[in-house]
Amino acid sequence: MAEPVSGPQRAALRTTDVAVESGYSVQQVRDLERLGVIPPAARSSNGYRSYTPLHVHALRAYRGLAGAVGPVTARQMLAELRTGTIAEAASAINTVHVRLAREREEVLHAQQALRAIQAEANTPEFEQDSDAMTITELAGALNVRPSALRFWEQEGLVTPERVTSLRARRYGLSAVRAANIVAALRGAGYGIPAVRGIMGSLHQLDGREGTQRILQQRLDRIATRTVALLRAGADLAAVITAAQEPTPT
The missing domain is CATH 1.10.1660 (Multidrug-efflux Transporter Regulator; Chain: A; Domain 2)
Structure with a gap:
């Protein structure tokens, strides 16, 4: 004080x-x-x-x-x-205060998603339809625009499923987890090329540990602010x- x-x-x-x-x-x-x-x-x-x-x-x-x-x-x-x-x-x-709390929550969600990816490494993933989200639902959960999710898809960062009849996007568990991590990295100021590199290395041990360090550094900066x-x-x-x-x- x-x-x-x-x-x-x-x-x-x-x-x-x-x-x-x-x-x-x-x-x-x-x-x-x-x-x-x-x-x-x-x-x-x-x-x-x-x-x-x-x-x-x-x-x-x-x-x-x-x-x-x-x-x-x-x-x-x-x-x-x-x-x-x-x-x-x-x-x-x-x-x-609310903005800082929201940023912290985004990083915590990304850490949770990363832990899930680590736990499921080399394990076939089983996703139920009830776990899938529409683009509107996921955008709302991440507090981003649907256009951001479409852009991330174009850049190969997040890959949704599609309903065959309507070609509507639908995001399963793995896509939701990836989107959480991308949102946190983008919020931390990482450009698309850097995010692409990090996401591409997630299934490697060093890549997962590096992402965890980045997310923890983001949490530390939010705490300092x-x-x-x-x-x-x-x-x-x-x-x-x-x-x-x-x-x-």
């Missing part, structure tokens, strides 16, 4: 004070002000910047948000948090609360 910024809410701080309190360099403080991460500092008659503890809270909040969602999204979120209502701010932050968001909590609250206060006249 961030340490409270000492002094009254409107106490004047120099650029060097803000740098020490926030953990950024003096130049980074100026750059982040220019990018709109923090509101413009007041200027004294001699041209020196004058900050308040709220600027420190905003910079600390930005550090955590940038670690969770990336710098571009963090800048946009902070701008919205400073101008929106408490309900809107809470919804925006909750959306980030989640902790960064949690660390930003108190500073985000300070920014949101200050946004609701009337502007002094």
Whole structure:
């Protein structure tokens, strides 16, 4: 949890004070002000910047948000948090938590699918019709568009069955498991050629172990991003609360 910024809410701080309190360099403080991460500092008659503890809270909040969602999204979120209502701010932050939880769930499903593939290595697979999914059902389960599944099929990553009369796609257990792994790898930022290589090596011992490492690394990164968001909590609250206060006249 961030340490409270000492002094009254409107106490004047120099650029060097803000740098020490926030953990950024003096130049980074100026750059982040220019990018709109923090509101413009007041200027004294001699041209020196004058900050308040709220600027420190905003910079600390930005550090955590940038670690969770990336710098571009963090800048946009902070701008919205400073101008929106408490309900809107809470919804925006909750959306980030939900996104991280969904990403984690995707990786856990992929790990489960990989374990099933490992257990069934060199074993004929028996799939019942009740286990099959339509393209709409599978897309919904993976939170992707049906067009993504069709693209993965074209790239040889996931191979569905088809109902002969309608030529409709139907995904059995092996295809569902493969789709889970592809979705997690794509979510981790792997391009199609890399995913194709990983999927092609799944039935080799080294390939399965390598995929397991990749998925675990993905889980670790999600955990790091989640902790960064949690660390930003108190500073985000300070920014949101200050946004609701009337502007002094």
